[in-house]
Amino acid sequence: MADEKKPRALATMAAAKIPKMTRANLAATVRAKQEGKKVAYAFIVCAVDEIMRAMDIVPAWGESFSGICAAKRDAEKYLQRAEAENFSRSLCTYATCNLGFDMWREELNGEMPPDVPWGGVGRPDMVLGSGQQLCDPRYKWPQATQHYLRDVPVFVGGMYYPPWDPTLDYKEQEAFYVKYNTEELHACVRFCEKVTGKKMDWDRLAEIVDLTDRTINLFIETYELRKTLPCPMDTGDAMNTMVPISFMLGTQECYDFYRELNDELRQKIAEKEGVVEDEKYRLLWGAGLPSWFALGDFQYFNSKGAVFPVETTYRCTEALDRLDLPKTNDPLEHIAWRWVRYWTHWYDKAKQRPGSMPEVERLIEYIEDYKCDGVVFHSAFSCRSWHAGIMLQAEVLKRVYRDIPVLIMEGDIVDISSYNEADTHNRIDAFIEVLEAGKNRA
Amino acid sequence: MANTDGMALVDKYYSDYGSRARELKASGSKVLGYLTALGPVEIITAAGAVPLRLKGNVSEPITRADAHMETIACPFIRNVFDSTLKGHFNYLDGMVMPHQCDSTDKTANVWAYNLELPYWHFLNVPHLTDDPSVDFFTSVLGLFKGSLEKFMGREITDEDLARAVEAHNENRRVMRELYSLRRFVPPLISGVEMMKVLVAAMSLPVDESTNLIKGVIKDVQGRAANSETTSGPRVMIIGDQIDDTAVAEIIEGAGARLVMDHISLGSKMYWPDVDATADPLVGIAERYLRKVKVPTTFVASGDTYEENLEARFGHIREFITEFKVDAAILFVYKYCDPYGFEVPAVKGFIESTGVPVLYLEDEYSTSTLGRVKTRIEAFLEMIG
Numbered sequence: 148m149a150d151e152k153k154p155r156a157l158a159t160m161a162a163a164k165i166p167k168m169t170r171a172n173l174a175a176t177v178r179a180k181q182e183g184k185k186v187a188y189a190f191i192v193c194a195v196d197e198i199m200r201a202m203d204i205v206p207a208w209g210e211s212f213s214g215i216c217a218a219k220r221d222a223e224k225y226l227q228r229a230e231a232e233n234f235s236r237s238l239c240t241y242a243t244c245n246l247g248f249d250m251w252r253e254e255l256n257g258e259m260p261p262d263v264p265w266g267g268v269g270r271p272d273m274v275l276g277s278g279q280q281l282c283d284p285r286y287k288w289p290q291a292t293q294h295y296l297r298d299v300p301v302f303v304g305g306m307y308y309p310p311w312d313p314t315l316d317y318k319e320q321e322a323f324y325v326k327y328n329t330e331e332l333h334a335c336v337r338f339c340e341k342v343t344g345k346k347m348d349w350d351r352l353a354e355i356v357d358l359t360d361r362t363i364n365l366f367i368e369t370y371e372l373r374k375t376l377p378c379p380m381d382t383g384d385a386m387n388t389m390v391p392i393s394f395m396l397g398t399q400e401c402y403d404f405y406r407e408l409n410d411e412l413r414q415k416i417a418e419k420e421g422v423v424e425d426e427k428y429r430l431l432w433g434a435g436l437p438s439w440f441a442l443g444d445f446q447y448f449n450s451k452g453a454v455f456p457v458e459t460t461y462r463c464t465e466a467l468d469r470l471d472l473p474k475t476n477d478p479l480e481h482i483a484w485r486w487v488r489y490w491t492h493w494y495d496k497a498k499q500r501p502g503s504m505p506e507v508e509r510l511i512e513y514i515e516d517y518k519c520d521g522v523v524f525h526s527a528f529s530c531r532s533w534h535a536g537i538m539l540q541a542e543v544l545k546r547v548y549r550d551i552p553v554l555i556m557e558g559d560i561v562d563i564s565s566y567n568e569a570d571t572h573n574r575i576d577a578f579i580e581v582l583e584a585g586k587n588r589a
Numbered sequence: 590m591a592n593t594d595g596m597a598l599v600d601k602y603y604s605d606y607g608s609r610a611r612e613l614k615a616s617g618s619k620v621l622g623y624l625t626a627l628g629p630v631e632i633i634t635a636a637g638a639v640p641l642r643l644k645g646n647v648s649e650p651i652t653r654a655d656a657h658m659e660t661i662a663c664p665f666i667r668n669v670f671d672s673t674l675k676g677h678f679n680y681l682d683g684m685v686m687p688h689q690c691d692s693t694d695k696t697a698n699v700w701a702y703n704l705e706l707p708y709w710h711f712l713n714v715p716h717l718t719d720d721p722s723v724d725f726f727t728s729v730l731g732l733f734k735g736s737l738e739k740f741m742g743r744e745i746t747d748e749d750l751a752r753a754v755e756a757h758n759e760n761r762r763v764m765r766e767l768y769s770l771r772r773f774v775p776p777l778i779s780g781v782e783m784m785k786v787l788v789a790a791m792s793l794p795v796d797e798s799t800n801l802i803k804g805v806i807k808d809v810q811g812r813a814a815n816s817e818t819t820s821g822p823r824v825m826i827i828g829d830q831i832d833d834t835a836v837a838e839i840i841e842g843a844g845a846r847l848v849m850d851h852i853s854l855g856s857k858m859y860w861p862d863v864d865a866t867a868d869p870l871v872g873i874a875e876r877y878l879r880k881v882k883v884p885t886t887f888v889a890s891g892d893t894y895e896e897n898l899e900a901r902f903g904h905i906r907e908f909i910t911e912f913k914v915d916a917a918i919l920f921v922y923k924y925c926d927p928y929g930f931e932v933p934a935v936k937g938f939i940e941s942t943g944v945p946v947l948y949l950e951d952e953y954s955t956s957t958l959g960r961v962k963t964r965i966e967a968f969l970e971m972i973g
């Protein structure tokens with residue numbers, strides 16, 4: 148029997164709506180066949196959201212399903228199936244959880260495995276992966292999926308950005324990166340046209356891209372309201388409110404969600420309503436996906452008077468006026484520029500501070516803008532993508548900025564076996580003491 | 590099998606890894622370290638630098654790396670980083686880190702910031718093989734060439750590149766010739782010896798490496814006349830950078846013969862050549878993306894999944910036939926997503942040829958070898 152945990156209490160009404168939206172996203176994948184729509188297995192931060200939306204492809208997000216299984220502490224049965232097929236426990240558990248589920252559904256000839264969380268995921272008509280710096284599972288996971296869903300075609304496109312190197316001029320590289328990414332996005336469109344049997348409606352795509360741009364701007368504007376003291380919404384909620392920007396980009400519903408959240412936060416600010424009553428410490432969630440099965444830990448922080456007004460996680464976008472995007476008539480080229488500049492737009496700052504690096508500039512920017520007293524990172528053992536390099540970020544931050552208190556927590560996103568609540572709380576307590584000592588010194 | 594001159598030199602370079610590069614450095618050469626089968630050796634050679642593929646030491650525990658690099662990174666990468674931090678490669682002028690996988694990409698800054706080498710370059714190798722990817726990678730290689738020219742203070746001409754391409758192709762041809770002597774029953778060179786040759790060869794400038802291999806061929810060919818007639822099961826090993834004789838010793842100690850490999854310092858590297866192209870960088874880009882068979886390149890070809898498997902692993906079946914392989918060992922490092930995610934596919938493919946497969950997930954360390962030994966021995970006993 149899965150050990151279900153009471154979900155974290157949410158600070159905003161908007162965040163409380165997320166489970167329903169997530170359920171609806173999943174249900175759409177199950178319903179799609181009857182509605183004559185195609186389903187694509189998709190992965191966040193792959194830049195093909197708008198293409199899918201413009202072609203009425205229903206995305207079935209791998210990370211979303213695994214996150215739900217983990218939050219319900221019901222992933223183990225899928226992880227074990229994957230392990231029995233020789234997928235190591237050290238691999239990305241988002242992927243192995245989904246693969247275990249896929250194997251099971253195939254064994255049942257497409258029927259949902261029993262007691263599947265929230266109705267499960269519909270069988271895909273295609274898989275849209277991506278080759279990029281972010282992560283290996285983004286192309287290996289689709290390939291592994293195909294081993295079990297042999298008839299399902301897979302597309303993997305390249306989405307790269309100039310890597311950080313203070314000795315090189317990244318601006319000189321941007322053009323060939325954008326050209327490549329644009330070509331790959333066009334290849335993705337051709338692939339989707341083939342699978343769906345429909346032509347891309349380029350005007351519709353342009354509208355969706357425009358809607359996405361506006362959504363991104365609104366999203367950042369909304370999140371920046373969290374700079375206020377006391378903080379009206381923290382990372383605990385953001386791990387919910389990331390759902391529309393991560394899984395529903397390019398839809399009106401996504402835009403409307405942030406409009407509502409924006410209104411709600413403004414209201415809270417007007418009423419000076421904070422996440423915690425007596426806000427003592429403001430923390431930056433510096434990197435790392437959360438332990439979905441232990442979101443209650445945010446509340447534990449809150450109980451100590453600590454809030455997280457800002458996080459880097461699931462904020463894979465930036466207000467467009469800060470990216471200075473070149474004009475283009477090709478919506479796909481626009482997506483490519485937006486992608487490349489999102490990654491490179493901290494490079495200039497990093498160059499100006501000797502010994503710094505872009506990830507650290509981002510931390511410094513957030514620490515200053517959101518008046519943070521400390522930084523918390525989470526290192527999840529099964530995902531190298533976001534979690535290798537955290538120690539360096541912490542080290543460089545202290546070296547080039549100041550000796551700010553840092554906590555690196557260790558755990559996983561889905562696999563609960565390495566988690567110990569008492570230990571985690573002890574580490575948080577010790578960190579709070581460090582913060583307190585820092586405050587007293589100041 | 591007694592050591593002769595070629596093998597004696599191999600032993601020397603194997604046991605004191607990098608000693609030749611150190612000597613060359615002392616006499617004024619620049620030494621550039623690189624990681625993985627995707628290190629663009631042709632360009633390093635064309636620049637007049639000594640390319641040195643970095644390896645760790647499986648017998649040495651990690652003592653310094655853990656303070657700077659997460660333990661969730663690939664154990665091989667952590668071990669090499671540890672060796673480098675400890676100063677085992679303190680003669681390096683610089684390093685090239687190809688984007689092979691998350692463990693290389695996500696730790697690249699950790700290397701760059703902690704080692705503070707005079708030259709550092711992250712080579713952004715894409716994971717795909719289509720035409721735009723080859724164009725893109727050609728630009729990435731061009732960028733690397735430009736930055737290396739600046740560091741070396743000299744131009745790398747197309748002629749330099751063409752010459753280097755030829756030299757590396759020759760090196761690969763000669764190594765394949767040595768491999769062909771493993772087809773004999775029993776093979777003329779043992780798996781342990783071959784492992785030493787592969788390691789020694791990647792520590793030398795290309796022409797010296799070629800001469801070394803030629804010397805080994807000469808030694809080994811002489812064995813044909815008095816070779817025994819009986820032989821244990823013929824094993825092939827598959828994995829990434831296995832650069833120590835420990836596993837080969839276990840296999841051969843159990844009475845089997847290690848006759849072929851598909852590892853990243855072996856056949857993965859020595860089978861594919863660079864085609865001569867008008868712009869030499871295009872040929873180089875094509876080799877690394879389309880010909881080097883590593884799981885970090887996504888192969889899309891094939892109308893059906895079975896055709897796709899054929900495109901990805903068909904060459905392994907050819908190796909099985911050519912080298913008369915009876916059993917395969919798939920040796921994957923913990924935390925390696927690229928290899929890890931294709932274990933069921935590659936295992937199934939090989940088994941479909943009638944060859945049994947032992948899959949092992951392990952560390953890059955002799956500390957866990959006891960377990961590995963038990964599993965390998967049980968496997969070999971089972972296949973009899």
Ligand code: SF4
Nearest residue numbers: 239241282284530532
């Ligand atoms: S980013 Fe991490 S968790 Fe997400 S798919 Fe990649 S490896 Fe898995």
Ligand code: SF4
Nearest residue numbers: 663690692829922925
């Ligand atoms: S073994 Fe795997 S994780 Fe390690 S360097 Fe090779 S491909 Fe990367």
